[in-house]
Amino acid sequence: MLSGAGSAEDVEECVSDVFLAAWHSIESYEESRASFRTWLLVLSKYKALDLSRKLLRPGAELMMLRDVESTIQTQYSAEQHALSRESARELIEFVKMMGEPDRSLFWRRYFYYESLDELAMMFGLTKKAIESRLYRCRTALKQALGLADAEKRGINHGR
Template identity: 55%
Template sequence: MEVSEHNLDSELLKQNPLALEFLMNAYANVVYGLIQRILGGLAQKEDIEECVSDVFVAAWNRIDEYDRSKAIFKTWLLILAKYKALDYRRKLIKQNITLSLEVDPAALHETEDVILSKEATQVTMGIIDSFPEPDRSLFYRRYFYYEKLDVLALQYGLTKKAIESRLYRCRTLLRQQLDYFEIGGHE
């Protein structure tokens, strides 16, 4: 049977090697781009390529977790890629801190910065998680999965302008909450 976008998930469930080949050919560029953005200046090209490979292995091994009713396949795959890249990012940061500490004990200050950054991330995620639907989903899909406004508008049955307005309100609320958190935390 020929593998296509329509039957990709079912063929992956059957562990059809042609499905893995189709998956890699169809999504390698978009997965690579997302991982490259997440890993930023921390990773070498080889690290990015290794992470991309790990994403496809994860998709192959975890295809039974994919649920068509919750997301399109591309979104599911990009979520896998995002979390895999974030794992790599944490690992690379940890390696850099360890290396810095071995080379320069004054690098302990950088460790404090990383810890503070993690706390800020937790606060930020908590604020985003408090957004009402569909704002929360729109925010995640736009700023974490880099989905285009046109796609979101179509999927949510809203105009592009309505999506932009909702996202603007979310960003404003997030900024206000973060300002409040910083002021409240230091008083």
């Protein structure tokens, strides 16, 4: 859930926070409601979402770009590195230019990993309407990045 939102240290911190929260709130666990595994997974999900929101709040895009850069493997050439960095910038700029509610839907679905059901309830739309909006957003993004024509021709620009 934190993929692309933070560094390996952020993930380790999140895991530590989950164990600490489980330790402090073990009395709230009710065996009759869910298995311990499920309770721990739900706790983990919300800790990861909280950290992801913190890392991806407005103005944190630059930090995200630095983290993306730091995870790029050394096997990439300088050209591939530059293309990857530019693609990340283009993606963020494109999302910033989206209108509402598409911008929020896109961020929440693809950066916060919220489910379609959660989004439908949150925005007062049907699940199908959410799927349609996200499809249009992805299509527009592909066109903005020049990927739609390349896909039609079967060309991969390395992005």
